[in-house]
Amino acid sequence: MAEGEIIYLDNNATTQLDPGVIEEMLPFLTRHYGNPSSGYSFAATARKAIDLARERLAALLGCEPVEIVFSSGGTESNNAVINSALQLQAGGKHVITSAVEHSAVLRPCQDLAKRGYDVTFLGVDGHGNLDVAELEAAIRPGTALVSIMWANNETGVIFPIEKIAEICRQKRVLFHTDAVQVTGKIPMRLRDSPINFLSLSAHKFHGPKGVGALYISRQTRFSPLIAGGGQENGRRGGTENVASIVGLGKAAELAFKYLAEGKCNIRSMRDRFEKFVLEAVSGASVNGAGAGRLPNTSSLSFEGIESPSALLLLDRQGIYCSAGSACRTGSQEASHVLRAMNPSSDGARRSLRFSLGRFNSDAQIDRAIEVVPKVIEKLRQLSPVREPIVA
Numbered sequence: 001m002a003e004g005e006i007i008y009l010d011n012n013a014t015t016q017l018d019p020g021v022i023e024e025m026l027p028f029l030t031r032h033y034g035n036p037s038s039g040y041s042f043a044a045t046a047r048k049a050i051d052l053a054r055e056r057l058a059a060l061l062g063c064e065p066v067e068i069v070f071s072s073g074g075t076e077s078n079n080a081v082i083n084s085a086l087q088l089q090a091g092g093k094h095v096i097t098s099a100v101e102h103s104a105v106l107r108p109c110q111d112l113a114k115r116g117y118d119v120t121f122l123g124v125d126g127h128g129n130l131d132v133a134e135l136e137a138a139i140r141p142g143t144a145l146v147s148i149m150w151a152n153n154e155t156g157v158i159f160p161i162e163k164i165a166e167i168c169r170q171k172r173v174l175f176h177t178d179a180v181q182v183t184g185k186i187p188m189r190l191r192d193s194p195i196n197f198l199s200l201s202a203h204k205f206h207g208p209k210g211v212g213a214l215y216i217s218r219q220t221r222f223s224p225l226i227a228g229g230g231q232e233n234g235r236r237g238g239t240e241n242v243a244s245i246v247g248l249g250k251a252a253e254l255a256f257k258y259l260a261e262g263k264c265n266i267r268s269m270r271d272r273f274e275k276f277v278l279e280a281v282s283g284a285s286v287n288g289a290g291a292g293r294l295p296n297t298s299s300l301s302f303e304g305i306e307s308p309s310a311l312l313l314l315d316r317q318g319i320y321c322s323a324g325s326a327c328r329t330g331s332q333e334a335s336h337v338l339r340a341m342n343p344s345s346d347g348a349r350r351s352l353r354f355s356l357g358r359f360n361s362d363a364q365i366d367r368a369i370e371v372v373p374k375v376i377e378k379l380r381q382l383s384p385v386r387e388p389i390v391a
Contacts, residue, residue: 007319007364011204011357012153012181012297017247018206024250025208028243036240037231046242053249060252060259061198062189063215069235070245073212074180075104077199078147080214080225080236081176082108085145086117087223089174092144094118098130098159099340101149105178106336109147118142127290128157128341136167143171149178150198154324154337154353155288156181156297162193169194174220180204180212184255185294196220202244206357207251211244258358266356267295269365273354274298280373287338287351296356299338301347305379310352313375319368321354 008016034043036050054065061068071077082105086092097109099121113119120138124130130148139146146168151158161177168175176197182188184205190198198215202208216222216235228237258264278284283303302310307323314321324335334348342348354368 005318005364007360007367009319009321009354009356009360009364009368011360012156012353012355013322014203014209015206015357016359017208018251018254020254021207021247021250025243025247028246032242036242037229046240049242049246049249050240053245053252056249056256057213057252060184060188060256061215062187063191064218066233067190067215067218069214069216069232070240070248071212071214071236072210072241073203074102074178074199074201076225077197077212077214078102078104078176078178079108081197081199082112082145082147083225084221084223085174085176086112088221089144092142094120094140094142095144096120096122096135096138096146096148098122098124098148100124100128100152100154100337101147102153102178102180104180105147105149122148124157124340126342128152128155128288128337129291130159130164132160132163132167135164136171139168139171139173143173145174145176147176147178149180150182151179151185151294152288152337153181154335155291155299155341156294156355157288157291158182158186158293161195165194165196168196181294181297184252184259185296187259190215190217202248202251205251205255206359208244208247211241211248213248264358266358266360269360269362270296270298270354270356273356273365273369274300276369277372280369281376284376285347287341287347298354298356299351300354301338301351302376303350304383305350305376306383307350307352309379309383310375313378314352314371317371317375319371321352323351324353 032045034046036043036046054068057068058065095109097105109119122130122135148159148164150161165175174196177195179198180201183200196217201212222235224235226237231237231240285301287299287301338348338351
């Protein structure tokens with residue numbers, strides 16, 4: 001490794017732009033600046049670029065291009081689904097979600113509860129698993145929407161989305177999944193799925209920030225959150241962010257290529273990192289170890305430390321990870337995800353999330369394996385765990 005090279009292990013927060021994405025975006029930031037809704041030939045280049053991006057993303061998701069609506073990202077897409085479901089479901093005043101959702105779903109649902117809606121927040125077990133039977137039992141005649149993330153952004157725990165979606169289909173309830181952390185990491189085939197809605201963000205799979213998409217099954221009614229000039233087939237108003245949409249499309253094409261070739265060794269790097277750290281550090285454990293997880297995510301709990309102190313020391317070594325969701329950085333509250341998994345434990349305050357991407361190398365993992373145990377040991381020496389006082 002070159003001296004001073006950073007080791008970025010926070011790919012669940014955001015990812016490095018792929019050089020191929022930058023190259024494809026640049027002409028639409030310079031030469032091809034026409035408004036895609038204009039009627040002349042100069043604007044047609046932008047319109048064709050958007051159509052191509054839609055086709056590329058549809059290939060990654062395994063759906064039809066017409067089922068894709070471009071948005072500003074996962075947060076907008078999530079809010080649009082919740083708003084639409086409640087607008088179109090006559091008498092629907094009940095929403096079901098999980099206690100470990102990203103804030104882009106959790107906060108809107110909490111706001112609904114304050115406004116008099118009935119919201120069921122399903123808990124998880126100590127490994128982060130959701131009880132599907134409990135979810136099915138929670139569905140009732142007034143249920144307007146079930147929204148469950150495909151995989152958790154902090155632990156990487158994967159939920160049985162296809163099974164949940166099928167239960168919702170049988171009970172005639174709309175189902176939405178926040179797939180921000182899954183898109184580009186595992187194969188999808190939405191055309192064979194009962195999923196009604198799916199949200200994603202480009203910057204989680206090496207595309208640009210500020211752009212995402214919402215998949216809407218062609219059999220599903222939808223009421224737009226943003227009304228305007230009729231863009232996106234009348235489902236999302238506002239002039240399209242052409243360059244970023246182009247970048248999303250290229251990122252989707254590259255992700256599809258990497259998934260199809262199966263050459264990426266992210267899982268093996270993650271597993272090797274976990275194995276060495278667990279062997280080198282006593283009192284270390286994996287959050288969600290008893291569940292299926294994303295191949296790139298490792299949430300580790302370390303006895304005798306505080307997460308902010310560990311992050312500071314790792315930062316000084318050029319290693320960048322997180323204590324949880326990037327949207328919670330600066331919050332004094334411990335991770336709601338880890339608290340939901342083990343309410344009686346302090347693990348939420350002593351955990352670190354390492355999330356890998358395809359630009360990480362074996363040399364970087366070797367360096368992380370060397371540094372992380374030393375940082376944990378140093379923190380324990382500075383703040384030794386006190387033995388309980390016996391009266």
